[in-house]
Amino acid sequence: EAQVTQNPRYLITVTGKKLTVTCSQNMNHEYMSWYRQDPGLGLRQIYYSMNVEVTDKGDVPEGYKVSRKEKRNFPLILESPSPNQTSLYFCASSYIAQGFEQYFGPGTRLTVT
Amino acid sequence: KNQVEQSPQSLIILEGKNCTLQCNYTVSPFSNLRWYKQDTGRGPVSLTIMTFSENTKSNGRYTATLDADTKQSSLHITASQLSDSASYICVVRDNYGQNFVFGPGTRLSVLP
Numbered sequence: 599e600a601q602v603t604q605n606p607r608y609l610i611t612v613t614g615k616k617l618t619v620t621c622s623q624n625m626n627h628e629y630m631s632w633y634r635q636d637p638g639l640g641l642r643q644i645y646y647s648m649n650v651e652v653t654d655k656g657d658v659p660e661g662y663k664v665s666r667k668e669k670r671n672f673p674l675i676l677e678s679p680s681p682n683q684t685s686l687y688f689c690a691s692s693y694i695a696q697g698f699e700q701y702f703g704p705g706t707r708l709t710v711t
Numbered sequence: 712k713n714q715v716e717q718s719p720q721s722l723i724i725l726e727g728k729n730c731t732l733q734c735n736y737t738v739s740p741f742s743n744l745r746w747y748k749q750d751t752g753r754g755p756v757s758l759t760i761m762t763f764s765e766n767t768k769s770n771g772r773y774t775a776t777l778d779a780d781t782k783q784s785s786l787h788i789t790a791s792q793l794s795d796s797a798s799y800i801c802v803v804r805d806n807y808g809q810n811f812v813f814g815p816g817t818r819l820s821v822l823p
Contacts, residue, residue: 602754633813640715640800640815641755688754698804698811699745702754 600625602703604689610709611679619674619706621689629692630672631656631700632664634685641688647672648694679710713738715803715814723820728791732817734784734801742806746775746786749798749816758786758799791821 602623611617623630631646633656643656647666661683663675672691676683686707690700715736724730736744743762747755759770761777761784768775772795774787788795801814 631811638815641813643811690754698743699757699760700755700811702756704754705752 600701602689602691602701604687604703604706606706607704608707610711612711613680614678617676617679617708619676619687619689619708621672621674621703622670623672623689623691623701624670625691625693625701626669627691627701628669628694629698629700630666631690632662632672632674633688633690634658634683635688635705636685644674644687679708681710684708684710713803713805713810713812715801715812717799717801717814717817719817720815721818721820723822724791726791726793726821726823729787729789730791730819732786732788732799732819734786734814736782736784736801736803736812736814738782738803738805738812740806741779741782742804744775744777744784744804745802746773746784747800747802749800751797755800788819791819793821793823795819796821 605620628649632644633641635641642658645664647653689703692698692700718733745760746758749755759775772789777784798816800816803812
């Protein structure tokens with residue numbers, strides 16, 4: 599089954615404790631992206647990647663890191679999480695040639711206390 | 712600044728009724744516009760895509776329209792069902808490539 603998977607789905611952590619949210623897709627998509635969704639603000643792009651070893655900042659990259667060592671994986675790293683990073687996070691992937699229809703993962707709800 | 716606005720913010724209708732959701736954008740240059748449906752607690756799923764030259768596109772009971780001159784799009788839902796209860800998000804992509812601007816969404820509730 600074609601899908602985007604994220605782990606963990608729920609995470610509660612404390613300020614400053616490094617964490618990684620994994621994202622994996624099995625559709626051989628070139629493009630992958632991370633978004634955060636906050637009430638009333640819609641989805642905002644954090645980072646995106648056009649292909650392996652190619653990453654770029656989105657609208658709200660501060661406090662986040664990403665890597666794209668393999669085509670299928672695009673982990674999101676929070677080196678020192680803060681309470682303002684409490685949010686719902688979505689990973690998405692797409693083919694570049696097919697109009698960028700993005701397929702979204704199920705989401706990761708992160709709470710930083 | 713590139714922006715996407717949606718109205719109404721929320722909408723409640725009875726099962727079987729029709730409704731229309733609005734999307735206004737300032738993204739330029741324009742590449743395409745997508746409508747996504749997002750069920751509570753799940754990732755968005757694409758309903759339809761509109762390019763510059765398209766005025767209307769249907770996907771079952773969903774019909775999207777686009778007026779590129781006024782930079783407005785609408786999503787019309789016909790004969791609503793309880794399963795239509797979700798948030799509907801308008802997303803505009805600029806012509807430079809990778810920039811997607813998401814609207815805040817319209818929360819639709821369909822009641823029996």
